[in-house]
Amino acid sequence: MKIIIVGAGEVGFHIAQRLSEEGQDVVLIDKDPTNVKRINENLDVQAFLGSGTSHNLLKTSGIETADMLVAATDSDEVNLIACLLARNLNQYMLKVARVRNQEFLDQKDLFNQQSLDIDLLINPQSLMVKTILSIMEVPGASEVIDFVDGRVKLIGITIKKDSQFIDRRLLSFKDLEEKLLVGAIVRKNQVMIPRGNDTIQMDDLVYLVVRSDELNNMLKLFDIKEETLRRVLIIGAGQTGTALATALDKSKINAKIIDNNSKVCAELAAKLEHVIVINGDGGDKNLLREENIGDVDFMVAITGDEENNILISLLAKGLGAKRTITRVSKLSYIPLVSAIGIDTVVSPRLSAVRAILQYIRRGKVISVAPLKGEQAEAIEAEALETSDIVNSPLSKVKFPKGAIVGAIVRGENIIIPRGDSIVMPKDRLIIFALEKVIPKLEKLLTVKLEYF
Amino acid sequence: MQFRVITRFIAILVFFLGFSMAGPLLVSFIYDDGSTRALLLSAGITSLTGIILFLFTKKPGDAHLNHRDGVFVVTLGWVMAGLFGTLPYLFSGTIPDFTNAYFESISGFTTTGASILTDIENLPKGILLWRSQTQWLGGMGIIVLSIAILPFLGIGGMQLYRAEIPSPVVDKLKPRISETAKTLWKVYLLITFVEILLLFAGGMPLFDSVCHAFCTMPTGGFSTKNASIAYFNSAYFDGVFVLFMLFAGINFSLHYKLIKGDVKIFGMDPECRVFLFLLALLTLIVTVNTYGPVYDSLTRAFRAAAFQVTSLLTTTGFVTSDYEKWPALSQQILLGCMFLGGMAGSTGGGMKTLRIMLLIRHGYQEIFRIIHPHAVTTVKLGGKPVPADILSSIWGFFILYIGLFIVATLVMASLGLDMKTALGSVAASIGNIGPGFGMVGPAKNYLLTPVFGKWILIFCMLLGRLEIYTVIVFLVPEFWRK
Numbered sequence: 053m054k055i056i057i058v059g060a061g062e063v064g065f066h067i068a069q070r071l072s073e074e075g076q077d078v079v080l081i082d083k084d085p086t087n088v089k090r091i092n093e094n095l096d097v098q099a100f101l102g103s104g105t106s107h108n109l110l111k112t113s114g115i116e117t118a119d120m121l122v123a124a125t126d127s128d129e130v131n132l133i134a135c136l137l138a139r140n141l142n143q144y145m146l147k148v149a150r151v152r153n154q155e156f157l158d159q160k161d162l163f164n165q166q167s168l169d170i171d172l173l174i175n176p177q178s179l180m181v182k183t184i185l186s187i188m189e190v191p192g193a194s195e196v197i198d199f200v201d202g203r204v205k206l207i208g209i210t211i212k213k214d215s216q217f218i219d220r221r222l223l224s225f226k227d228l229e230e231k232l233l234v235g236a237i238v239r240k241n242q243v244m245i246p247r248g249n250d251t252i253q254m255d256d257l258v259y260l261v262v263r264s265d266e267l268n269n270m271l272k273l274f275d276i277k278e279e280t281l282r283r284v285l286i287i288g289a290g291q292t293g294t295a296l297a298t299a300l301d302k303s304k305i306n307a308k309i310i311d312n313n314s315k316v317c318a319e320l321a322a323k324l325e326h327v328i329v330i331n332g333d334g335g336d337k338n339l340l341r342e343e344n345i346g347d348v349d350f351m352v353a354i355t356g357d358e359e360n361n362i363l364i365s366l367l368a369k370g371l372g373a374k375r376t377i378t379r380v381s382k383l384s385y386i387p388l389v390s391a392i393g394i395d396t397v398v399s400p401r402l403s404a405v406r407a408i409l410q411y412i413r414r415g416k417v418i419s420v421a422p423l424k425g426e427q428a429e430a431i432e433a434e435a436l437e438t439s440d441i442v443n444s445p446l447s448k449v450k451f452p453k454g455a456i457v458g459a460i461v462r463g464e465n466i467i468i469p470r471g472d473s474i475v476m477p478k479d480r481l482i483i484f485a486l487e488k489v490i491p492k493l494e495k496l497l498t499v500k501l502e503y504f
Numbered sequence: 505m506q507f508r509v510i511t512r513f514i515a516i517l518v519f520f521l522g523f524s525m526a527g528p529l530l531v532s533f534i535y536d537d538g539s540t541r542a543l544l545l546s547a548g549i550t551s552l553t554g555i556i557l558f559l560f561t562k563k564p565g566d567a568h569l570n571h572r573d574g575v576f577v578v579t580l581g582w583v584m585a586g587l588f589g590t591l592p593y594l595f596s597g598t599i600p601d602f603t604n605a606y607f608e609s610i611s612g613f614t615t616t617g618a619s620i621l622t623d624i625e626n627l628p629k630g631i632l633l634w635r636s637q638t639q640w641l642g643g644m645g646i647i648v649l650s651i652a653i654l655p656f657l658g659i660g661g662m663q664l665y666r667a668e669i670p671s672p673v674v675d676k677l678k679p680r681i682s683e684t685a686k687t688l689w690k691v692y693l694l695i696t697f698v699e700i701l702l703l704f705a706g707g708m709p710l711f712d713s714v715c716h717a718f719c720t721m722p723t724g725g726f727s728t729k730n731a732s733i734a735y736f737n738s739a740y741f742d743g744v745f746v747l748f749m750l751f752a753g754i755n756f757s758l759h760y761k762l763i764k765g766d767v768k769i770f771g772m773d774p775e776c777r778v779f780l781f782l783l784a785l786l787t788l789i790v791t792v793n794t795y796g797p798v799y800d801s802l803t804r805a806f807r808a809a810a811f812q813v814t815s816l817l818t819t820t821g822f823v824t825s826d827y828e829k830w831p832a833l834s835q836q837i838l839l840g841c842m843f844l845g846g847m848a849g850s851t852g853g854g855m856k857t858l859r860i861m862l863l864i865r866h867g868y869q870e871i872f873r874i875i876h877p878h879a880v881t882t883v884k885l886g887g888k889p890v891p892a893d894i895l896s897s898i899w900g901f902f903i904l905y906i907g908l909f910i911v912a913t914l915v916m917a918s919l920g921l922d923m924k925t926a927l928g929s930v931a932a933s934i935g936n937i938g939p940g941f942g943m944v945g946p947a948k949n950y951l952l953t954p955v956f957g958k959w960i961l962i963f964c965m966l967l968g969r970l971e972i973y974t975v976i977v978f979l980v981p982e983f984w985r986k
Contacts, residue, residue, distance in 0.1 A: 054679065077679035085891060093571070096662060098679040 058104030059125030287334035288355030346372030447471035519554025532630025539628035542595035574663025612638030614969035617725025617938030643722020652685035671848035725821025753818030753846030821938025853936030
């Protein structure tokens with residue numbers, strides 16, 4: 053598949069990297085020579101210097117034979133025009149645009165087939181807000197990913213030192229069978245797909261597959277008390293902060309938002325009903341104390357400056373905030389950040405990449421979620437009749453090392469599989485796999501993880 | 505530096521090289537020329553070395569070649585290719601001396617075409633094919649070939665590609681580097697095949713057609729005849745050779761675009777226009793200059809001039825006439841051609857038309873600034889501004905090229921060679937041409953060059969083929985610093 057990406061910013065660069073590593077033909081267009089140079093040095097893709105709104109450049113980049121355009125520049129207008137030009141040059145190609153301006157997004161008619169004809173709109177900000185809200189739903193988890201319309205949840209939990217699970221082998225989880233499955237363990241920044249003999253250690257980040265109706269019982273087992281979310285403190289009233297505050301404004305949660313720009317604060321205060329807007333420095337210890345940081349359930353640091361976010365989160369942790377959510381864009385920071393004690397990281401880049409990858413892989417593969425800096429993936433796929441995986445017990449199936457079936461969804465039933473579980477045709481499977489075994493997995497499912 | 509990844513890559517390269525000896529082996533078997541055992545031994549030793557090296561370097565975990573590794577792999581790869589390339593010569597006894605064998609081998613791979621052999625026609629056919637084949641492999645590049653074949657290189661392939669491709673700017677034809685390399689090799693293969701057909705159709709024996717085509721497309725210049733192309737003495741062959749030397753001197757991405765249906769591309773590309781214009785102009789001057797004193801017919805003069813100018817400008821080094829007997833002006837022009845070279849991204853050597861063009865434009869810009877001190881100007885190519893870092897890298901290249909040429913000439917002169925020979929041999933080696941002037945002129949060869957001089961020339965050939973930077977960087981202590 054040939055994919056043209058306009059804009060080699062953080063999102064564009066990362067999608068290009070992912071797709072080219074998966075063997076797709078990727079062409080990048082960016083108007084900044086330093087970006088183009090960086091791409092040429094780091095990625096095996098073709099890079100063109102110039103504007104994505106140039107008809108001629110799109111033509112030289114081979115748009116007429118391309119299958120897909122991803123417009124991911126920082127400018128909504130450029131993205132929309134690139135899609136418009138693409139539509140003119142190649143009416144069959146799929147078009148994905150990153151659009152942030154809510155006013156555009158509200159105009160649903162604008163994107164239908166008669167006018168701009170954009171197949172997928174991506175708004176990293178709103179994706180991130182969604183992610184943050186779903187993390188807040190399960191306060192003990194550092195990551196929550198929904199599968200099968202939310203009926204199965206994938207939660208990431210860090211094992212505390214007094215947990216009953218430490219040193220227990222996964223084989224001994226007999227009592228929990230069919231309720232819970234450990235799909236992946238992150239230990240010292242390495243993702244592993246566990247087998248029966250592996251044990252859980254302190255400070256591991258474990259990814260559990262749980263049925264959503266069992267969620268609360270399971271969380272109790274992991275010493276995560278069921279608590280209602282009461283107080284949230286947001287630092288940074290940029291686009292994401294504002295969107296988050298607006299979402300929380302309608303709920304009963306007691307939320308505050310801090311920003312050091314008085315003008316922004318004034319505008320926001322005029323818009324919001326319940327959320328308290330505070331003008332001040334989010335890194336100011338005294339201000340945080342004044343606002344009772346010690347009683348806050350969630351502190352969300354989402355200023356535009358990621359280094360600042362990390363420091364603020366550390367500070368808040370030190371001052372007694374129960375949990376923190378930190379916005380970090382640079383992927384290389386993410387593993388470091390969890391090492392210094394920050395609970396949860398959200399990244400607009402990762403959110404956008406997830407959305408685009410899911411879209412690209414649609415077909416037999418229903419959804420995809422990259423785990424932990426993308427060394428592993430959780431894949432939702434349909435089991436085909438032709439596949440080797442169906443009609444024999446899972447323990448007999450030659451499953452590639454580094455992949456595991458996390459859940460089987462058969463109609464209304466959700467089965468957390470055991471060795472003797474049998475997959476039936478048409479079942480939906482949730483599979484965990486390390487990035488490097490994905491090609492083997494593709495073969496096993498006999499569905500080439502089809503693109504379209 | 506990741507020596508494991510580097511060794512592994514070299515191992516694969518060496519294995520492929522051994523594998524490629526199968527062609528000459530087959531030919532020697534068919535003709536029963538007495539070199540079968542030598543070639544079998546060479547092929548066996550070379551591929552076995554590759555396999556053993558491969559097995560002894562465990563699979564590296566995360567193989568990500570950086571720029572430095574890339575440069576190292578490419579240079580080491582070429583040195584090793586030259587080394588294993590000597591085996592057929594040594595085992596068959598055609599060139600018993602190692603220095604001579606290495607000279608012939610490197611001269612082959614770098615597509616120089618300088619030879620130490622005096623009686624080429626009596627060599628076994630298998631050895632002759634191997635000799636031509638080294639040029640053919642070296643022309644588009646052994647590394648580029650590996651990138652095309654090996655799927656796992658990824659971005660590391662880009663680093664290697666950049667270190668080998670003879671051009672100041674890297675032009676990707678396809679989104680993936682391995683696809684780009686494959687495309688280039690396909691174009692190369694196609695043009696070579698057409699040339700074989702045309703030579704064969706003109707009555708040249710199939711074996712000679714293949715060998716000559718293998719030496720034209722990489723702008724190599726080895727011939728299977730002692731007298732080079734002059735042996736055939738045919739206007740038809742001269743014409744075919746001129747046409748294909750010209751093709752070889754043109755950027756291969758233009759050929760690709762031409763095949764894709766862009767018929768006006770040669771006229772549209774600014775570098776190609778200058779290259780063709782230069783070729784026509786120099787041919788004209790040499791024709792006029794040699795008509796009278798050397799040739800009594802204008803067509804004879806034109807035929808010789810066109811052949812020799814094309815041969816030297818594209819750095820092929822085929823010979824139809826002893827240009828040392830030409831007037832001084834013509835000789836000077838041919839010497840100049842050795843420095844100019846073909847287009848960037850072609851298989852030709854020399855400094856490349858693109859670099860010269862940009863240097864002249866940059867020079868003019870400086871003059872312009874004296875007239876308009878406040879003018880804001882940029883050097884442009886085909887209407888697009890050329891980034892300053894490319895310009896400065898071209899200046900660096902120019903200085904190093906001339907500087908190394910002068911130093912090497914001095915060393916050659918200190919070995920007791922006369923000025924014309926010292927100058928000609930270094931210019932012909934660093935430019936990857938082959939025949940030079942004086943003792944190494946078109947009617948003579950490199951056999952009598954002193955041993956140390958041969959090693960200097962071997963170094964110059966590598967410098968020229970890998971475009972200076974890739975080789976010279978090893979001599980800088982900074983490279984070895986952790």
